[in-house]
Amino acid sequence: MSKVFLVRKEHFCASHRLHSDALSDEENKRIFDKCNNKNGHGHNYTLEVTVHADIDSNTGMIINLVDLKEIIKKWILDPFDHKHLNLDTEEFKSVNPTVENMVLVFWGILIKTELNSMLYEVRLFETENNIAYYRG
Amino acid sequence: MSKVFLVRKEHFCASHRLHSDALSDEENKRIFDKCNNKNGHGHNYTLEVTVHADIDSNTGMIINLVDLKEIIKKWILDPFDHKHLNLDTEEFKSVNPTVENMVLVFWGILIKTELNSMLYEVRLFETENNIAYYRG
Amino acid sequence: MSKVFLVRKEHFCASHRLHSDALSDEENKRIFDKCNNKNGHGHNYTLEVTVHADIDSNTGMIINLVDLKEIIKKWILDPFDHKHLNLDTEEFKSVNPTVENMVLVFWGILIKTELNSMLYEVRLFETENNIAYYRG
Amino acid sequence: MSKVFLVRKEHFCASHRLHSDALSDEENKRIFDKCNNKNGHGHNYTLEVTVHADIDSNTGMIINLVDLKEIIKKWILDPFDHKHLNLDTEEFKSVNPTVENMVLVFWGILIKTELNSMLYEVRLFETENNIAYYRG
Amino acid sequence: MSKVFLVRKEHFCASHRLHSDALSDEENKRIFDKCNNKNGHGHNYTLEVTVHADIDSNTGMIINLVDLKEIIKKWILDPFDHKHLNLDTEEFKSVNPTVENMVLVFWGILIKTELNSMLYEVRLFETENNIAYYRG
């Protein structure tokens, strides 16, 4: 009867290069500057996944945090942790891995899992100071 | 005329055991695993209470932070800090102290105080990675 | 097509005195207590500016974080960093620099910049425990 | 040839009760106050283990962080995480689990492992504000 | 028999102005720049006091954290919190309140209290990035 928000925070490390195929090399250099460095650079990403649902009166949970953790591990950490996003993942081969695009892509992945209708927000910290989030 | 959100963050330490009377011992063990440990375990909880109201033009405040702090101390810290939630508090004798249930219970307490109509959100960090919030 | 939220976090150091011209000295002392200290006191403020807009399909950004950083620097950090808010800034000569008033003032400044329609939230941490935010 | 310090930080949750068998009930109550609560309370403990040794010229490591992590897991996290220290562990049945005694006990355990001669410091955060460390 | 280190972390807010009477106005401006702003600026200071002593076998403590907290409150927080260091305190009337001088002054105060021979380190965070410490 009472819809509560539940947040699980996870961490992963990856490298990326900001580069758009739709732009010239000069534009890429001008717009992304040092983030356009050919060999890439990297971040300790912090991911927050928020779900929103009724509390199960038997368990007192809206989803078991162990399960939520497993879903994030399976769909985000396993494929993206310790990877070069542009070179090692299909998702960012042609999509520029800005923090904005990354929350969109991660939302797109998680919305197809069992989280589906309870997914409320995907928030990503690229650094402590650069953060994006998406709510569908 | 301008409704602003104000957040006060407080800390308390408590122990708890995840256990539901509606479930068998086997189910409790399977669902809550190590959190079901008979003698309990504990956390440094961080509580964030958000109020939402017009700024008083004389004081520049929506509520005096000293008063907000006192209300949280009186209604949450004094009764729950340094306690075993299941054994020492009435609220969690029959309610499983999951982080979801805890924000519901704390909301239920704070909504009856002078915060009443200005209460916007109760957020609880069980650990840095496990967080729940409720907005009524 | 997809509206994403983007947050940039910045820091500044300032001193202030909580004091309202609309109140007597006794009321000021009673209400603001040690924050009413004649010579003021200070804080390391953390400012979070959130914008909300569609992702540009060419760049993958809703706004270049370098530009967002520059706008905050120009309009907030340059005029308010390392200042005594009551004595050194026009904005708080007659407006009491409570954390509530500060988010209102900063919103009022930023809404007139190129951020305008994409501005979603201005959040200010006076300390880790005292936070205000405004969403227009 | 170059001795470097390496630190691994880990987290565990436990409950405890400050109580000394060498003191009367009145003394226990007076000295430990709310920490003497009969049913205990709990913390999110953060443990930092520092080792000090020469860098292996082949690997560039003084110890593989994966191994260091495993040693801490095996000897500290597995036996103490999600436990009531006084009731569930042999080490604190008769030793009062103050943060001072805890670093001593954890040092005593880790010094007998393969870390042995490279162990430099064991540091424990009971809360963000209460910390103890021991260097042998 | 076992000497353990114990750390207590406290917070205070103050304003200050970096200015040396031994320097000309031009030198003060050149050396301290925006920190020389006439009306001052401020910080949320974090203070860490470390003591080093044998564990009392009866209590399991080297000093009661409640007492340590009280000593810091009495000698540092009460006189310096919510103050303008240069204008409101005797200690910094003629001593420039750099973070280096502040740890020296605080050490000088604490070494004369009952902490005396157990005092090991005084550490002060002016910001998250600017830190000084002194060990006598």
Place this chain on the structure above:
Amino acid sequence: MSKVFLVRKEHFCASHRLHSDALSDEENKRIFDKCNNKNGHGHNYTLEVTVHADIDSNTGMIINLVDLKEIIKKWILDPFDHKHLNLDTEEFKSVNPTVENMVLVFWGILIKTELNSMLYEVRLFETENNIAYYRG
């Protein structure tokens, strides 16, 4: 007359690959596992540089924090920020960029600057949980 420690904390983002030319591919894979990923991964590194010297009685400083910041920027941030350590920097072309080797390399660079005799410690956080430091 009074030697004080001063710490400046800075941040940079880089990618790296743990790989040793002295080891076979199988050994590299076994020892460094996912950190050996061919295209690398990355981190938000936090660097803490500690200097130790007498306070200048005129300025109250042991070194101007602005100068300390500039030295770190010139010698560490400019060459290593937003780089792939193995591919873009001479220092790590043949030296495996483990966190242990990185503090050694950074110490070797900073000891040759004007910091020289006042350099006390170089500490590097690869993540919040993996930290190395070196004291010469």
